[in-house]
Amino acid sequence: MSDKRREDVPEVPEDPSVAEGNGIDIxxxxxxxxxxxxxxxxxxxxxxxxxxxxxxxxxxxxxxVYTLGPQNEFGDVEDVSFxxxxxxxxxxxxxxxxxxxxxxxxxxAVAAPDAPASGKFRKRKKRRTAQPRNTAAAPEExxxxxxxxxxxxxxxxxxxxPASVPEEPPADVNxxxxxxxxxxxxxxxxxxxxxxxDVADAAPKASRSKRRGKRxxxxxxxxxxxxxxxxxxxxxASRDTASAPDAEPAVPAKxxxxxxxxxxxxxxxxxxxxxxxxxxxSETPEKPLRAPKPKAPAATLLLHGILSENPLLxxxxxxxxxxxxxxxxxxxxxxxxxxxxALIVTNLAAAxxxxxxxxxxxxxxxxxxxxxxxAGEQFALEALLPETVDALGIFIPLVAVCGLTLARESFAxxxxxxxxxxxxxxxxxxxxxxxxLLGVIREVIGSRALFGLDISxxxxxxxxxxxxxxxxxxxxxxxxxxxxxxxxxxxxSKRGSKEAEL
Amino acid sequence: xARSNLIPKARQNPLARGSGSLRRSPAPHLxxxxxxxxxxxxxxxxxxxxxxxxxxxYGFRTLALTLTSVASCIAFEWLFRRAVKKxxxxxxxxxxxxxxxxxxNLPASVPYWIPVVGAAFAILIVKQLYGGIGKNFLNPALAxxxxxxxxxxxxxxxxxxxxxxxxxxxxxxxxxxxxPLEALKNGLIxxxxxxxxxxxxxxxxxxxxxxxLLLFGGLYLILRRVISARIPLVYLGTVAVVTLxxxxxxxxxxxxxxxxxxxxxxILAAFFMxxxxxxxxxxxxxxxxxxxxCGLVTVFLRYFGGWTExxxxxxxxxxxxxxxxxxxxxxxxxxxxxxxx
Numbered sequence: 001m002s003d004k005r006r007e008d009v010p011e012v013p014e015d016p017s018v019a020e021g022n023g024i025d026i027x028x029x030x031x032x033x034x035x036x037x038x039x040x041x042x043x044x045x046x047x048x049x050x051x052x053x054x055x056x057x058x059x060x061x062x063x064x065v066y067t068l069g070p071q072n073e074f075g076d077v078e079d080v081s082f083x084x085x086x087x088x089x090x091x092x093x094x095x096x097x098x099x100x101x102x103x104x105x106x107x108x109a110v111a112a113p114d115a116p117a118s119g120k121f122r123k124r125k126k127r128r129t130a131q132p133r134n135t136a137a138a139p140e141e142x143x144x145x146x147x148x149x150x151x152x153x154x155x156x157x158x159x160x161x162p163a164s165v166p167e168e169p170p171a172d173v174n175x176x177x178x179x180x181x182x183x184x185x186x187x188x189x190x191x192x193x194x195x196x197x198d199v200a201d202a203a204p205k206a207s208r209s210k211r212r213g214k215r216x217x218x219x220x221x222x223x224x225x226x227x228x229x230x231x232x233x234x235x236x237a238s239r240d241t242a243s244a245p246d247a248e249p250a251v252p253a254k255x256x257x258x259x260x261x262x263x264x265x266x267x268x269x270x271x272x273x274x275x276x277x278x279x280x281x282s283e284t285p286e287k288p289l290r291a292p293k294p295k296a297p298a299a300t301l302l303l304h305g306i307l308s309e310n311p312l313l314x315x316x317x318x319x320x321x322x323x324x325x326x327x328x329x330x331x332x333x334x335x336x337x338x339x340x341x342a343l344i345v346t347n348l349a350a351a352x353x354x355x356x357x358x359x360x361x362x363x364x365x366x367x368x369x370x371x372x373x374x375a376g377e378q379f380a381l382e383a384l385l386p387e388t389v390d391a392l393g394i395f396i397p398l399v400a401v402c403g404l405t406l407a408r409e410s411f412a413x414x415x416x417x418x419x420x421x422x423x424x425x426x427x428x429x430x431x432x433x434x435x436x437l438l439g440v441i442r443e444v445i446g447s448r449a450l451f452g453l454d455i456s457x458x459x460x461x462x463x464x465x466x467x468x469x470x471x472x473x474x475x476x477x478x479x480x481x482x483x484x485x486x487x488x489x490x491x492x493s494k495r496g497s498k499e500a501e502l
Numbered sequence: 503x504a505r506s507n508l509i510p511k512a513r514q515n516p517l518a519r520g521s522g523s524l525r526r527s528p529a530p531h532l533x534x535x536x537x538x539x540x541x542x543x544x545x546x547x548x549x550x551x552x553x554x555x556x557x558x559x560y561g562f563r564t565l566a567l568t569l570t571s572v573a574s575c576i577a578f579e580w581l582f583r584r585a586v587k588k589x590x591x592x593x594x595x596x597x598x599x600x601x602x603x604x605x606x607n608l609p610a611s612v613p614y615w616i617p618v619v620g621a622a623f624a625i626l627i628v629k630q631l632y633g634g635i636g637k638n639f640l641n642p643a644l645a646x647x648x649x650x651x652x653x654x655x656x657x658x659x660x661x662x663x664x665x666x667x668x669x670x671x672x673x674x675x676x677x678x679x680x681x682p683l684e685a686l687k688n689g690l691i692x693x694x695x696x697x698x699x700x701x702x703x704x705x706x707x708x709x710x711x712x713x714x715l716l717l718f719g720g721l722y723l724i725l726r727r728v729i730s731a732r733i734p735l736v737y738l739g740t741v742a743v744v745t746l747x748x749x750x751x752x753x754x755x756x757x758x759x760x761x762x763x764x765x766x767x768x769i770l771a772a773f774f775m776x777x778x779x780x781x782x783x784x785x786x787x788x789x790x791x792x793x794x795x796c797g798l799v800t801v802f803l804r805y806f807g808g809w810t811e812x813x814x815x816x817x818x819x820x821x822x823x824x825x826x827x828x829x830x831x832x833x834x835x836x837x838x839x840x841x842x843x
Contacts, residue, residue: 461654461657463653463654464652464653464654464655465649465652465653468652470652474627478627481631
């Protein structure tokens with residue numbers, strides 16, 4: 001993907017007026033969208049980004065469409081999820097199909113009477129991003145973006161169902177004529193509608209129309225763009241990501257990451273997802289511009305690591321200490337702390353190394369680091385808790401190859417070291433807490449003791465299987481199932497209460 | 503194959519039950535009136551003589567243990583289905599069969615809470631957490647027995663002498679007896695003669711001793727087409743061949759083979775538990791491989807394993823391989839869209 005990006009970038013014409021040759025007259029502001037214009041634009045973007053710190057939107061020159069208040073005011077993560085949300089919400093575009101738009105986030109949007117709740121909207125967004133994006137992007141090249149204030153109704157209507165669009169009730173009176181024109185997909189209409197799109201100040205459309213403004217000149221000089229819509233749509237989309245590598249994670253760049261990195265359970269959560277996708281484009285190792293590493297909100301990280309995305313209970317990562325080591329509370333605690341220490345070191349290292357090393361080398365280096373840490377832990381345990389060393393045995397060195405290290409590496413290497421540190425601490429603490437809980441339960445049931453204290457009841461023999469590895473796996477399965485059940489219930493009730501509010 | 507006849511009546515096409523002489527219905531056209539309930543009733547009928555013999559051997563405590571086991575299986579099944587708001591499945595009698603088989607695998611001297619714990623594990627964790635009947639991948643009764651054996655090994659491996667009737671309630675002192683498997687484990691021919699082993703006059707679990715009645719029960723199931731003879735015969739045949747070829751400790755091969763075949767829960771498991779529809783393979787080849795695997799693992803564990811009784815572990819291991827064994831030669835579908843030009 002990265003190679004493709006580099007190749008694609010020079011193809012993007014520097015002069016937007018090329019578009020006139022195709023009969024698509026696109027009034028582009030003088031200060032053209034900076035990041036769509038190859039090297040110079042990118043340098044400019046770099047400069048302005050350096051000024052503005054982490055907020056990518058402020059990198060664009062003033063006067064363009066995309067300097068938008070509400071997005072800048074959000075935190076980084078919220079910002080991205082919001083942008084993608086607005087895209088995804090705009091895609092279905094038809095109220096009867098259950099299109100959802102987060103009205104509350106859009107300053108100028110006219111609320112449709114039956115706008116669903118925002119919580120629901122986030123859920124839906126996940127499902128929608130799963131379908132191939134280029135089907136939606138394809139007709140968009142030939143047809144035309146919609147008018148202002150009618151973002152939900154006419155954005156991608158031609159993509160979805162061209163025939164049915166004119167019948168739908170437009171959200172605004174202003175939008176009515178544009179919405180009717182838009183689906184026709186003819187250049188004449190686009191002339192009329194494009195300015196409207198460019199000066200649109202409805203927030204959700206900003207990212208979209210920006211993209212379109214950049215893409216359109218690029219499309220204009222490609223003769224085959226109209227003929228092979230799906231291909232060109234894809235190409236345009238990838239070019240889009242290339243042109244704005246650090247500002248906004250476009251959806252095509254985000255999708256493969258999501259599949260590979262996140263488990264299905266994790267992918268459900270919108271906020272955490274956004275935190276990861278935020279850094280999607282910064283993966284390219286040979287990119288000359290090194291983006292500032294995004295930060296993720298600490299509270300979210302802590303909540304995820306310890307509770308809602310607990311690596312042991314939900315991720316089932318690093319099960320090996322459960323099997324053997326966590327047969328008593330003390331050994332489980334010791335094993336958990338070992339994993340926590342190793343994870344903090346490797347996560348911090350991964351964040352500091354970042355993309356300076358290719359991924360494979362990075363993983364190897366991190367494993368070596370973890371091995372060093374676990375060697376130190378061996379000595380520390382021998383000095384502090386000598387009674388656990390025998391019980392843990394080979395499992396102290398095995399901390400070096402704990403799956404948790406590599407599971408969090410992908411997050412850490414793309415985030416700010418501070419965020420990586422918080423993430424490591426949260427995940428490690430969550431892991432250690434779950435492991436200790438497991439160990440305590442196993443000790444109580446399996447050997448009738450609590451941290452070594454004898455609590456045996458006469459006439460109630462210990463259930464020996466829980467002292468054995470099989471019991472550990474059995475109990476882990478039961479605990480994980482219970483935790484998932486509680487989480488699903490909580491999310492369902494949260495969604496229900498949000499819906500009830502609106 | 504019995505299985506193809508087992509389409510329940512409720513699933514028949516209602517249009518096919520017309521009053522005219524001509525009926526149109528999709529295949530299969532030959533139907534049996536078998537249902538889960540009728541199959542389980544057959545299994546219970548086949549198992550019931552053994553219960554009478556066990557009362558004859560050990561007193562009414564065996565009956566009480568069996569009833570406890572059955573009642574707790576039914577209770578757990580009903581409670582779980584009710585708790586998760588699923589349709590009740592007690593009526594198909596599968597929980598009753600599980601309870602009876604679990605009790606048959608217990609020594610007569612176990613306290614009454616043992617079958618309750620075993621039933622809880624078998625029904626709740628092994629059967630219902632995976633979705634209930636037809637969805638479990640381990641035989642519930644065997645898994646319950648294995649769980650009890652691993653958790654409470656001393657209680658589960660204390661055997662009493664037959665014809666010494668145990669009291670129904672209260673503590674009792676009973677003379678312990680040696681299970682013939684313990685002698686076999688040490689490479690010795692057990693003291694019990696082959697006839698005693700066949701008739702069940704030896705120490706063992708309450709429902710596994712009388713090999714003759716179990717064989718009759720298995721024959722009944724085969725004649726009723728509830729089970730096919732393939733799995734039990736191949737299983738027992740594999741054990742017979744391997745023990746005949748490799749007797750331990752220089753024993754006479756034929757005597758060794760007979761003792762191995764008739765002691766322990768081998769016959770009970772081969773006819774009533776290895777043939778569980780849910781946990782055994784479907785294809786004929788798969789069933790053969792599965793049964794051979796059961797036999798090999800059984801003998802291997804009896805020779806080299808840590809437990810005296812290894813049949814339950816062997817069948818559980820092969821249960822968890824059943825999906826793999828079924829892939830050895832999947833039936834080829836003929837026709838279909840790919841062949842249409």
